[in-house]
Amino acid sequence: MISFQWWTVAKADYRMITSRFRQFRPILPFILGGGLIFWIFYLGPSLAESLLSEMDKYLFSLVAVVLVQFILFFCSLIFFVLPMMSILQDIRDHHFENLFSTPISPGNLLFGEFLGKMPFYATFAIIIGSFFTIALIPLGISVIQVLIILGIFILTFLTSTWIGNVTAVLVRSFLMKNARGRDIGKGVAFLIIIPLVVLMYAALGGYFDFLLDPEKSKWFGDLLKFFPSSWGAEIIIEFARSPGNLTGINPTTSIQVILLITFTIVVFITGIVFANRLYSLELKSFSAAKAKPDRMFYRFLSKLLGNGSFAVLVTASWKGYTRTVRNLTMLLYVIALVAAMNIFLMQPEDVESAIVSTIMITPLLAAFVAGEIGLQGKDSLLLYKHTPTTTFSFVKGKLGHYFLIILPIAVVIGGVVSLLVPNIQLHELLFNMIFQVIMATSLTLFSTGLFLRNPAFHDKAPEYMVNMQVIIFLIMIPFFFGLIVLDQFLYDTFRIIDSFYYIMGIVVIFAMTLGLIFLYIGVRHLDRLE
Amino acid sequence: MKTEKTSNRSNGLIQITNLSKFYSKGKIRAVDDLCLTINQGETFGLLGPNGAGKTTTLRLLNGLIKPTNGTANINGYDILTDSQQVKSISGLLAESPGVYAKLSAYEFLEFMGSLYGIHKSELKMRINELLTFFDLLDRQNDLIEGFSTGMRQKVLLASAIIHDPEVIFLDEPTAGLDPRAARTVKQLVKDMSNRGKTILVSSHRLSVVDELCDRIGIIHNG
Numbered sequence: 001m002i003s004f005q006w007w008t009v010a011k012a013d014y015r016m017i018t019s020r021f022r023q024f025r026p027i028l029p030f031i032l033g034g035g036l037i038f039w040i041f042y043l044g045p046s047l048a049e050s051l052l053s054e055m056d057k058y059l060f061s062l063v064a065v066v067l068v069q070f071i072l073f074f075c076s077l078i079f080f081v082l083p084m085m086s087i088l089q090d091i092r093d094h095h096f097e098n099l100f101s102t103p104i105s106p107g108n109l110l111f112g113e114f115l116g117k118m119p120f121y122a123t124f125a126i127i128i129g130s131f132f133t134i135a136l137i138p139l140g141i142s143v144i145q146v147l148i149i150l151g152i153f154i155l156t157f158l159t160s161t162w163i164g165n166v167t168a169v170l171v172r173s174f175l176m177k178n179a180r181g182r183d184i185g186k187g188v189a190f191l192i193i194i195p196l197v198v199l200m201y202a203a204l205g206g207y208f209d210f211l212l213d214p215e216k217s218k219w220f221g222d223l224l225k226f227f228p229s230s231w232g233a234e235i236i237i238e239f240a241r242s243p244g245n246l247t248g249i250n251p252t253t254s255i256q257v258i259l260l261i262t263f264t265i266v267v268f269i270t271g272i273v274f275a276n277r278l279y280s281l282e283l284k285s286f287s288a289a290k291a292k293p294d295r296m297f298y299r300f301l302s303k304l305l306g307n308g309s310f311a312v313l314v315t316a317s318w319k320g321y322t323r324t325v326r327n328l329t330m331l332l333y334v335i336a337l338v339a340a341m342n343i344f345l346m347q348p349e350d351v352e353s354a355i356v357s358t359i360m361i362t363p364l365l366a367a368f369v370a371g372e373i374g375l376q377g378k379d380s381l382l383l384y385k386h387t388p389t390t391t392f393s394f395v396k397g398k399l400g401h402y403f404l405i406i407l408p409i410a411v412v413i414g415g416v417v418s419l420l421v422p423n424i425q426l427h428e429l430l431f432n433m434i435f436q437v438i439m440a441t442s443l444t445l446f447s448t449g450l451f452l453r454n455p456a457f458h459d460k461a462p463e464y465m466v467n468m469q470v471i472i473f474l475i476m477i478p479f480f481f482g483l484i485v486l487d488q489f490l491y492d493t494f495r496i497i498d499s500f501y502y503i504m505g506i507v508v509i510f511a512m513t514l515g516l517i518f519l520y521i522g523v524r525h526l527d528r529l530e
Numbered sequence: 531m532k533t534e535k536t537s538n539r540s541n542g543l544i545q546i547t548n549l550s551k552f553y554s555k556g557k558i559r560a561v562d563d564l565c566l567t568i569n570q571g572e573t574f575g576l577l578g579p580n581g582a583g584k585t586t587t588l589r590l591l592n593g594l595i596k597p598t599n600g601t602a603n604i605n606g607y608d609i610l611t612d613s614q615q616v617k618s619i620s621g622l623l624a625e626s627p628g629v630y631a632k633l634s635a636y637e638f639l640e641f642m643g644s645l646y647g648i649h650k651s652e653l654k655m656r657i658n659e660l661l662t663f664f665d666l667l668d669r670q671n672d673l674i675e676g677f678s679t680g681m682r683q684k685v686l687l688a689s690a691i692i693h694d695p696e697v698i699f700l701d702e703p704t705a706g707l708d709p710r711a712a713r714t715v716k717q718l719v720k721d722m723s724n725r726g727k728t729i730l731v732s733s734h735r736l737s738v739v740d741e742l743c744d745r746i747g748i749i750h751n752g
Contacts, residue, residue, distance in 0.1 A: 008644035016632035019673060098629070098686070101592050101622035102645040103614045280595070 013116025044134030066221035129153030152232030187325035313397025445515030452522030542567030548600035575739030
């Protein structure tokens with residue numbers, strides 16, 4: 001009926017993304033394009049020329065096809081998952097009610113939204129592809145070959161992104177039909193990143209080193225050939241092997257490239273058709289989730305906490321937290337992270353390495369849990385502030401709830417990771433578990449204090465990200481500083497050879513002091529919050 | 531069915547026939563067998579408490595969702611078979627619509643107008659006209675994220691009538707507005723009514739529909 005609506009949507013989407021640079025919007029494509037050309041054809045190759053030896057370049061030109069296939073496959077997965085995460089984390093139907101009251105079809109809307117973001121997706125694809133071309137330019141590949149390689153990257157990654165977009169939008173359409181859809185979407189967004197993290201740890205742990213050996217990796221290459229991400233890999237290798245030669249391309253390679261182009265077109269058309277048929281704003285159910293009467297667990301918890309107002313505060317906070325799917329998947333994510341790290345990356349050989357492998361996890365756990373304190377909005381914090389029991393009761397209740405979640409998980413993580421250590425002694429096992437408990441307690445105090453001092457009222461707010469980084473790095477820095485610098489100091493001054501336990505003692509004291517100070521600062525800030 | 535029956539069914543611009551929308555396998559009847567005719571140029575008020583089915587009725591009439599039973603005819607177009615045409619000739623102000631907050635008021639109206647297929651030169655004139663009417667001309671280049679609730683509502687209302695539709699659906703049009711902004715919105719509804727537009731206003735406030743509407747229908751439990 002009305003054509004080119006996708007163009008209107010694309011324009012609006014592009015405007016939204018570039019709203020921060022409104023004054024430079026007309027020249028933005030030129031700046032971006034100019035920057036990329038400078039990097040691809042001058043700066044990148046110059047750097048490669050100075051950093052790579054002749055042998056490196058020669059080896060790079062001989063690199064196994066399967067390695068390129070794997071890199072393209074892995075990057076395609078990232079391009080598939082990231083837009084899905086972004087869309088699922090922000091499920092709102094009001095925005096669509098407004099749009100769909102106009103005569104626009106879902107397919108047009110979806111394609112338009114994608115098109116608006118496409119320059120940025122393509123830029124990202126070009127940057128990744130450029131790491132190949134800058135190493136190949138010194139070997140003498142022509143400009144046309146560079147452009148073909150970058151074109152392959154763009155096609156491969158845009159197809160993945162489009163599939164990710166369509167999938168996420170259809171999932172979003174399904175989730176919007178349910179009252180809890182938004183919450184479930186955020187939960188799913190956290191879960192879908194787990195396979196990527198596992199794959200990344202496996203790669204870092206050397207599980208894919210066999211790809212450098214063409215003989216050993218043949219079966220894997222055959223398997224990857226089923227994925228469209230591999231269909232452009234061979235031409236990149238052919239260019240690397242015969243720089244400047246465009247005429248001698250293997251017919252099979254040409255067919256694969258044609259297949260990739262066809263696949264891209266088919267995927268785009270199918271996505272639009274799917275969106276038109278399956279996307280709707282229909283609600284499936286109006287029924288709201290019902291709270292069950294308090295069963296044994298809550299009655300026990302309440303009794304354990306003295307059945308008073310503190311018990312009510314803790315259980316209420318606990319209920320609110322555990323009824324949110326996103327919170328539960330965040331905990332699952334932390335556990336999956338520990339598991340992947342210990343299985344693929346660093347199998348602990350002694351109690352020290354067991355502690356090192358979990359040192360990043362405890363702050364992450366504390367930050368994820370305590371980070372929720374302001375997510376209900378500023379008004380919720382003010383609500384507690386104006387109660388006669390003062391903010392202290394509120395913070396006490398919250399801390400009780402956080403400890404009940406964080407401490408058991410920290411103990412289990414400490415215990416399980418320690419048990420992976422061959423021939424671990426009982427005292428070592430107990431030490432790690434106690435260490436985890438004290439660290440988890442300190443970090444919970446610290447995280448709560450920090451999120452009260454610098455409240456984040458939305459999980460996409462800059463404050464949320466900043467606090468998360470501060471919590472992780474403020475603990476990791478003294479930990480590794482202690483292991484490197486204090487170790488030497490303790491040996492030089494006191495002739496202590498095995499100083500690990502002393503250093504851990506110092507780290508624990510530091511973390512606890514930091515936790516108490518920040519909690520005090522946070523409560524004071526909440527008292528003054530307006 | 532709790533609405534007034536019309537005596538002039540055949541002349542109705544909006545003809546609703548046994549319209550129903552059920553959820554949870556029929557356990558929840560959001561709209562239950564609604565029959566109603568609204569004449570051309572009439573302003574009709576749909577009054578009812580929260581959860582009565584007002585928003586669902588408006589969403590059904592605009593073609594956003596499909597009815598379980600029955601149908602409706604808007605200016606000769608059936609909401610089931612001609613939903614795109616229905617959307618082209620109608621405008622909807624949703625109860626709590628989202629906006630593209632990172633667009634300016636002008637850009638947002640330009641965007642919405644383009645979706646309705648308005649020609650560029652005509653669109654420019656129309657946007658200026660609406661921005662002037664809503665007293666937003668000097669804020670036209672400000673991003674919507676910096677607007678107050680009332681100003682956002684004005685922008686949304688302008689976007690609902692950007693294509694000068696024959697039929698206008700307004701869901702709680704004065705919700706969240708201060709008295710001055712509410713008065714502007716009411717004035718606009720009156721102006722549009724005087725220009726012969728057919729308007730369906732849904733509200734839970736008797737004073738709003740009483741002031742604006744020629745006829746009122748009460749809806750309760752669908």
